[in-house]
Amino acid sequence: MKDEVITIKKFHEGLTNKVFSAREALAEFYKVIDTKDGEIGAYLSTDRDAAQTQAEEVDRLVEKGSPLPLLAGVPLAIKDNIMVKGQPCTAGANILKGYTAIYDAAVIKKLRGESALFLGKTNMDDSAMGSSTENSAFKVTKNPRDMTKVPGGSSGGSAAAVASGMAVAALGSDTGGSIRQPADFCGIVGLKPTYGAVSRYGLIPMASSFDQIGPLTNTVEDAAIMFRAIAGEDPHDATSASVTYGDELTDPNLEHMREMTIGLPKEYFIAGIHETIRANVEGAIAQFKGLKVRFKEISLPHTKHALSAYYIIMAAEASSNLARLEGIRYARVPQAEEAAHLMERYVKNRSHGFGTEVKRRIILGTFVLSSGHYDAYYAKAQKVRALIRRDFDEAFKDVDAILTPVSPTPPFTIGEKTNDPLTMYLSDIFTITANLAGLPALAMPPNFQLIGKPFHEADILGLGQYYERIRR
Ligand code: GLN
Numbered sequence: 001m002k003d004e005v006i007t008i009k010k011f012h013e014g015l016t017n018k019v020f021s022a023r024e025a026l027a028e029f030y031k032v033i034d035t036k037d038g039e040i041g042a043y044l045s046t047d048r049d050a051a052q053t054q055a056e057e058v059d060r061l062v063e064k065g066s067p068l069p070l071l072a073g074v075p076l077a078i079k080d081n082i083m084v085k086g087q088p089c090t091a092g093a094n095i096l097k098g099y100t101a102i103y104d105a106a107v108i109k110k111l112r113g114e115s116a117l118f119l120g121k122t123n124m125d126d127s128a129m130g131s132s133t134e135n136s137a138f139k140v141t142k143n144p145r146d147m148t149k150v151p152g153g154s155s156g157g158s159a160a161a162v163a164s165g166m167a168v169a170a171l172g173s174d175t176g177g178s179i180r181q182p183a184d185f186c187g188i189v190g191l192k193p194t195y196g197a198v199s200r201y202g203l204i205p206m207a208s209s210f211d212q213i214g215p216l217t218n219t220v221e222d223a224a225i226m227f228r229a230i231a232g233e234d235p236h237d238a239t240s241a242s243v244t245y246g247d248e249l250t251d252p253n254l255e256h257m258r259e260m261t262i263g264l265p266k267e268y269f270i271a272g273i274h275e276t277i278r279a280n281v282e283g284a285i286a287q288f289k290g291l292k293v294r295f296k297e298i299s300l301p302h303t304k305h306a307l308s309a310y311y312i313i314m315a316a317e318a319s320s321n322l323a324r325l326e327g328i329r330y331a332r333v334p335q336a337e338e339a340a341h342l343m344e345r346y347v348k349n350r351s352h353g354f355g356t357e358v359k360r361r362i363i364l365g366t367f368v369l370s371s372g373h374y375d376a377y378y379a380k381a382q383k384v385r386a387l388i389r390r391d392f393d394e395a396f397k398d399v400d401a402i403l404t405p406v407s408p409t410p411p412f413t414i415g416e417k418t419n420d421p422l423t424m425y426l427s428d429i430f431t432i433t434a435n436l437a438g439l440p441a442l443a444m445p446p447n448f449q450l451i452g453k454p455f456h457e458a459d460i461l462g463l464g465q466y467y468e469r470i471r472r
Contacts, residue, residue: 005218008074008225011168015062015073022058022073022117026051029075029119033166041141042151042160044080045088046120051075054117061115070225071114077167079158080121081128082213083202084108091204092124092154094137095353099331105202106237107171107213107230114229119167122157126355127322128173128206130154131181131427134418135357142414145187149411152182158216159186169217169226173203175210176310177406177431180443183216184406187445189464190216191223194454195438196241198227199234207317208239210310210435220444220464224249227457243455252462260463262288262450263298263399268430274409280446281405284467288403291470293463296399300391303433305384310432311425312368312381318358319365327353357421389437392451401460402451404430406443444468 006014014020020028030048037043058073078084081091083101085108090096104112111118125135133141133156141156143149144164151160155172159182162170172179174192183190191214198213205211215226228249233242264285269278285295327333327349335352339345354362368377395402407427417424434441434451442460443449444467452460 006165006168007219008070008168008222011074012068012070012072015058016068018062021062022055023052025073026055026075026117029166033119036144036164036166039142039147040144040160040164040166041139042077042122042157042164042166043120044090044123044138044157047087047118050086051117051119054115058115058117069114071111071116071229073115073117074168075117075119076111077119077122077158077161077170078108079155079170079172080124081173081204082107082171084118084121087118087121089121089204090138091128092126092136092138093325093354093358094126095325095327095333095349096204096331097137103202105213106199106234108202110230110232122155122161122170124157125154125357127318127358128154128175128178129318129357129361131177131424132412132417133157133182134414135355137355140414143185143411146411148413150185150414152185152407152411154178154182155216156182159183159188159190162186162216162218163188169215169222171213171230172216173206173211173213174435175206176314176435177428179214179216180431180441180449181407181427183443184447185411188216188218189220189223189445190214190443191227191457191461192434192441193227193231193457194241194440196239197231197243197440197455197457199232199237199240201234201236205321207314208321209317210314220442220461220468221250223442224461224465227461241455245457248458249461252458252465254462254466254469257463257466258292260400260459261294261296261398262463263296263395263402265298265300265303265395265402265404267300267303268404272408273405276410277405277408277447281403281448284446284448285403288467291466298395298399298402300388300395300433302384302387302391306388306433306436307425307429309381309384309388310428310436311364312377313385315361315365316369316378317365319362319369322354322358322362325353326350360421385436388433392437392439396453400453401463403448404451406430406447406449
């Protein structure tokens with residue numbers, strides 16, 4: 001299983017046919033990590049003993065001849081803002097350095113139920129804020145396809161791990177593109193589920209009305225398998241929806257895909273898109289047409305206000321969420337040990353505990369929520385959000401899915417945008433609308449995403465699998 005891409009189904013076959021044991025596979029993956037991750041920097045921590053124990057349990061199931069779930073023994077990488085009991089959970093932030101998760105996130109519990117293995121926790125931008133993973137308090141992750149480039153962000157570690165064969169699949173979180181943009185930069189697949197489809201319980205929150213956990217994988221089929229495993233209602237997350245998903249995700253009727261109509265929003269095919277991206281997306285559209293999928297031009301007129309609305313609402317929510325991190329309850333900030341009184345301690349903890357980008361957003365978020373500015377910024381941005389949602393509702397009367405580029409540019413060079421936050425924010429221009437409207441969106445090579453109707457992940461995963469299978 002060395003150089004070829006190992007999919008979940010191939011892994012499952014290998015394990016059930018006893019081509020390898022879960023322990024052997026695990027050892028092999030750690031060998032790859034030991035060889036490659038010194039340079040790539042995808043992982044922040046690994047818990048090899050815990051993974052070994054999990055693998056032994058899987059091998060016992062194999063020996064007993066018990067029916068194995070598809071994900072049994074599959075080695076996964078987990079973004080470091082998702083709690084895995086007993087393992088570090090930092091969200092890429094200095095203020096959580098040394099914190100150990102005391103419970104499993106709902107998604108982890110579900111994956112444990114399928115006997116999946118957890119290789120380790122992956123690097124990310126500080127508090128999930130960023131588009132390059134350069135904001136991590138701990139290290140810079142490199143793009144495995146070109147080590148001079150960023151892997152995207154904020155789930156850059158998860159994307160790099162999958163793209164370099166250091167995990168079969170990974171989990172990330174997407175508040176404003178953080179699954180899809182790194183998947184795109186690393187040439188893999190990423191799914192942001194409908195808001196409410198996957199429980200956020202045990203995810204360190206960034207902006208709670210946007211946050212969703214989702215998979216980063218080598219293939220669309222793998223994304224469907226992972227999504228199916230983690231989706232579902234959870235009493236611990238009041239915004240989780242009671243929707244049941246089934247075989248339509250993983251075993252779509254491909255014939256049915258020919259009856260689909262995909263919308264192309266004219267506001268997304270604008271000047272300024274890098275020529276490689278434009279050519280790749282146009283190539284994908286041509287291939288879909290070859291597969292008899294219909295296209296229709298549509299309009300999402302409020303797109304131009306999406307970035308402003310996102311950066312106001314997200315900052316407001318993040319500033320309130322991050323208030324709980326004061327450097328006392330979860331982990332200590334060494335630079336603050338010398339504080340003379342409590343107030344000084346808080347100030348030192350938060351000054352040293354958060355990076356520049358996070359502090360920028362806390363200040364911005366506090367400002368837009370303050371009396372006197374609330375109506376002008378926060379309330380207004382919520383109105384814009386409603387209009388953006390309405391744009392999509394209108395468009396979905398005529399089309400089944402919407403196709404757009406994921407990022408306006410290919411991966412940029414490490415260091416290129418770190419001193420220019422606004423240019424960095426522009427990387428999110430095509431991804432944030434799905435978060436504002438709460439819609440599912442699937443990013444896949446080459447450089448496009450399919451946005452679906454709420455809870456219609458089956459449509460975009462079906463179209464994605466249709467495209468992928470015929471193309472292969
Ligand atoms: N680039 C987005 C931001 O910085 C990513 C947020 C996310 O999805 N976690 O806000």
